[in-house]
Amino acid sequence: MVEAKIGGIESENNQGKSGQGKSGQGKHDQGKAEEHQASERREFLGLLAGATGAVGAAAFSWPLIDSLNPAKDVLALASLEVNLESLEEGQSITVKWRGRPVFIRHRTQEETKQAEETDWKKLRDPQSDSQRVKNPQYIVVVGICTHLGCVPLGQKEVAQRGEYGGWFCPCHGSHYDESGRARKGPAPLNLAVPPYEFIKDATIRIG
């Protein structure tokens, strides 16, 4: 294969040197066949060079693209401790984690009961309340509407909480329940539960 190729290039060179290359040099049929082969080889070499170039360019484009992904320092700033001792029943606080709001609500007993008793299997994003909390008194969710990312209302006690008593997103009208589950409106998913753990009775570490 390789030899044949070199041969092809040589014959092409020879032809080049001997003048007009192409036609009318009084050669025999074999010459024409060789020429045909040579052009096929040239085509193949062109293809090979093109393909190599394309693979190279594609490989090099990855660092360019990946440089736009979250950088290491952004990934590093990712854990936060919150003390919940002063958070009374019925109160909520918002903390900032990874640049986004996290809602923490100390639910009242009725709210917790309501959340637990909901027939969750029929919901659009079926999750039971116990799958969404570590300690049923506290609901911790990322305060970003799963529709298009607005921050829902409901953290202030006087705020609108929507038809299901949790949160309400005014941007396009999504309603969430006491467990942060999407119940009405365009939001397809429940409010996300961030990774967190209770490190003391009333202190959590998010991230």
Place this chain on the structure above:
Amino acid sequence: MTKKQEMTQKQTNKTLQNPILKWIDDRLPIIGLLQREYIDYPTPRNVNYFWSFGAIATIMLLVMIVTGLVLAMQYTAHVDLAFSSVQRIMRDVNYGWLLRTIHMNGASMFFLAVYIHLYRGMYYGSYKKPRELLWILGVVIFLLMMATAFTGYVLPWGQMSYWAATVITNLFSAIPIIGEQVVAFLWGGFSVDNPTLNRFFVLHFLLPFVILAVVFLHIAALHVTGSNNPDGIDVKSARDTLPFHPYITSKDSLAILVFAIGYAMVVFYAPNFLNHPDNAIPANPLSTPEHIVPEWYFLPFYAILRAIPNKLLGVLGLFGGVAILFFLPFLDRSKIRSCRYRPLYRWLLWLFVIDTMFLGWLGSKPAEEPYILWARLGTVYYFGFFLVLTPLISLIERPAKLPASISEPVLKTSDHPRDS
């Protein structure tokens, strides 16, 4: 280059009186090109003022680039400094208030001109053979403009800037499976933040120059086929056309002046009319304003998004609303270009124009009844117009009789000394 083109080039070259211009043109044939494309360019003699909006849009692009360049020399793309650097432009930079209001309202005027330009193309069938590619390049420009205006709106880093950036980038989270990764990639983080602002500034700086390049292609394609005209019939003889200069240049200049007067009135008397007061509040990632609305030029598409109760379908509807314009040349089966001679389609098109304005109005309303229902009806007509009415109407429509030539109706009514 064909023989004919070669000859015309030689001819224009010969007519160059100025020895310096001739010297340049012999080495770089650009003077002859300008002469051919902007002086001699034969334009149908019946074009009306709707044909001036391309020139107006070009001027707007240049205004945006010039004001944008000097604004960029004062602006700081950092989440802690962006808002105050724009306030500084407004208060301390010499004429900063003027440059910013020109730039800010210029975006609206640019879109206004382009929307009229686009409706013009639809009414007179300028997208039809042989101008399909010309039309498609126009839609590319429209898309690039949307991206430019969106990234620009984020730069002042007010509440509306921030939440517009959040909602629009989140549209991509509707992509199945990889949506979240795509959005993190767009943000360069876990929310709209400094990396996002930085890259948006770079894109906002770059895209207008990309637009400029596509505008060149758009005009190159135009000058292959020549301009369409209100009768939508082909140029048949030299009597049908007038040289671009001085006829069209003077007409366009008048149109540009009138447009500029309107623009100046907005800039000087109502600079914040189109602005949202929430954008005077610095961005706060922890609290969304009660009513977020996009700039007016995005409202019809926003209304389509909200009309569809499913997230993925809503996003597809929004992008589809723009993308469907690409296919218009192939959806319309009628050979007649101008709506002047299409008695049925004309009314459907007017209804479409009203529909887009209606959707625009609905997009500014809160997402509640009855607006949602109306937006659904408007959305049905929007897509029905393109996908059902446009392809099918030509089956039943009986077009009116076309004039024999462009010059026939014109010259009948006016005694044109040039042609006698």
